[in-house]
Amino acid sequence: MSELTTTDEESGRAALGRALRYRREKSGRSLGQLAEETRYDKSYLYRLEVSQRLSKLAVMEDLDRFYDSGGLLVQLWKVARKEVFKDRYKEFMRLENVARIMHLFTLGIPGLLQTEEVARALLSGAQEAYTESELVEEQVIARMGRQQLLHRNPPPSVRIIMDEYALRRPVADSKAWDEQLAHLVDMSEVASVAIQVLPFAVGAHHLMDGSLTLLWQDDASAVAYTEGNGCAELIEDAAAVTRYRLSYDRLRDLALPPSESTAFIRGVLKEHRS
Numbered sequence: 110m111s112e113l114t115t116t117d118e119e120s121g122r123a124a125l126g127r128a129l130r131y132r133r134e135k136s137g138r139s140l141g142q143l144a145e146e147t148r149y150d151k152s153y154l155y156r157l158e159v160s161q162r163l164s165k166l167a168v169m170e171d172l173d174r175f176y177d178s179g180g181l182l183v184q185l186w187k188v189a190r191k192e193v194f195k196d197r198y199k200e201f202m203r204l205e206n207v208a209r210i211m212h213l214f215t216l217g218i219p220g221l222l223q224t225e226e227v228a229r230a231l232l233s234g235a236q237e238a239y240t241e242s243e244l245v246e247e248q249v250i251a252r253m254g255r256q257q258l259l260h261r262n263p264p265p266s267v268r269i270i271m272d273e274y275a276l277r278r279p280v281a282d283s284k285a286w287d288e289q290l291a292h293l294v295d296m297s298e299v300a301s302v303a304i305q306v307l308p309f310a311v312g313a314h315h316l317m318d319g320s321l322t323l324l325w326q327d328d329a330s331a332v333a334y335t336e337g338n339g340c341a342e343l344i345e346d347a348a349a350v351t352r353y354r355l356s357y358d359r360l361r362d363l364a365l366p367p368s369e370s371t372a373f374i375r376g377v378l379k380e381h382r383s
Contacts, residue, residue, distance in 0.1 A: 121188035126160035128185055132176045133158070147175060163189055163247045166254055190254045201322075201334050201343050206258050210325040212357055214270045214307075214316055217278070220252050221259060222269065222304075224292050226285035228252045264301040270357075270364050273309045276377045283381075290378040297371040305364035306373045316360055323354055 133143055140158075144151035149168070156162040169186040173179070191202065205211070213219055218227065229249045233242075259267065276293075279286040297304040307314070319337020333344040333353040344350055365373055 120160070121185065121190075121192050122160045122163060125163075125182070125185040125189045126158050128182060129154075129172070130158040132172075132178060132182075136176065147171065162243070163250055165250050166257070187254075190251050198341070201332075201341075202255070204324050204326070204332055205322075207326065208265050208324040209327050210323075211265050211267045212323040212354075213268070213320070214272075214322075214357060214360055215275065215320045216272045216317070217275045218271065218289065218293070219269055219320075221256055221267075222293060222296055223252065224285065224289045225249060225253055226282060227280055227289045230280040230282065230285065259299075259302065266301055268303045268305070268361075270305045270307055270360060272307050276306070276374065279381065287378070287381060290374060290381060293374050294371060294378065297367065297374065303367045304370055304374075305361065305367055306370040307360065307364045308373070311363045314360060314363065315356060321353060321357060323350070323357060 133140070138146070140151050140155055143149075144154055147154075153162070157164055157168075164186070166183065166186060169182045173182045176182070191199065213221075217231075220228065223231070229245065232245050232248050232252070258265065276290070280289075293304065296302050319335055322334040323331060324334070325331045331347075331350050331354070333350045335342050335344070335353075344353065364370070
C-alpha cells in the first residue's frame with residue numbers, strides 16, 4: 110500500500126482520486142475501457158480521479174467490487190466525505206458518529222430523515238451557477254452518507270422531536286414531498302428511532318430559535334449541540350449539558366407520543382395526497 114500513502118497536506122478527496130487512478134492504471138484499463146465495463150460516464154470517472162467530484166457511496170462500493178480492493182475505496186470515501194462539512198461541524202460529527210443515544214429537536218425535517226430529493230431542494234436555495242450546483246450535489250452526497258449512522262450495528266437509540274412546522278412547509282416538487290412524508294412514517298416504525306411531533310397547539314416554546322442535539326457516548330459522557338441564526342455551538346460543560354437536557358425533556362412532555370405522532374404524519378400525508 111506504499112503507493113497510496115498520503116502526505117499530511119493531502120486532502121481525503123485527493124487521496125481517493127489518486128487511489129482510483131492507481132487502481133485503474135494497475136488494471137491496465139483506459140478511462141474509456143473502465144467506462145464501458147462499469148457503465149459509468151467517462152467524464153464522470155475522470156472527474157473522480159482528479160478530485161473534482163465526490164461520488165455517492167454506492168459508486169465506491171461498485172468500484173471496490175470491480176477492483177476487488179477490499180473496501181479501500183469506501184474507507185477513503187468516508188474520509189473525503191467529512192471534508193464537505195465545515196470545520197465547526199467536524200467534532201460534532203465525530204461524536205455523532207459514535208453516539209449511543211441521540212436526542213434531537215428541529216424546526217424542520219432533520220438531515221438524518223431527509224430523502225435525497227428533499228435534501229437537494231433544501232440545500233439548493235437560489236443557486237444557479239454550475240459551480241454552485243456542483244457544491245450542492247456534494248453536500249447532498251455528504252448528507253445522505255451521514256444517514257448511515259442510523260444503520261450501525263448496534264444502532265444508536267434516536268429520539269427526534271419535530272415542530273409541526275416541518276410537516277407544513279413542503280418543497281415545490283409534490284412527488285418529492287409525498288415521498289418525504291412517507292419516509293418519515295417508515296422511519297417512525299424503526300425500533301431504534303422514536304419520532305415525536307410538537308403541534309402548533311402547544312403555542313410558543315423555548316426552542317423556537319433553533320435546533321438542539323444531545324449526544325451520549327458509551328462511557329455516559331454527553332454533549333449538547335445548538336444551531337440557530339447562522340451559528341452553531343458544541344457544549345461540553347456538564348452543568349450546561351444538564352440544563353439543555355432538562356430543556357429538551359420539557360419540550361418532549363409537550364410533544365405528541367410516538368404512536369400519535371406517526372398517526373399525525375399519516376394524516377398530513379393523506380391531506381397532501383388529496
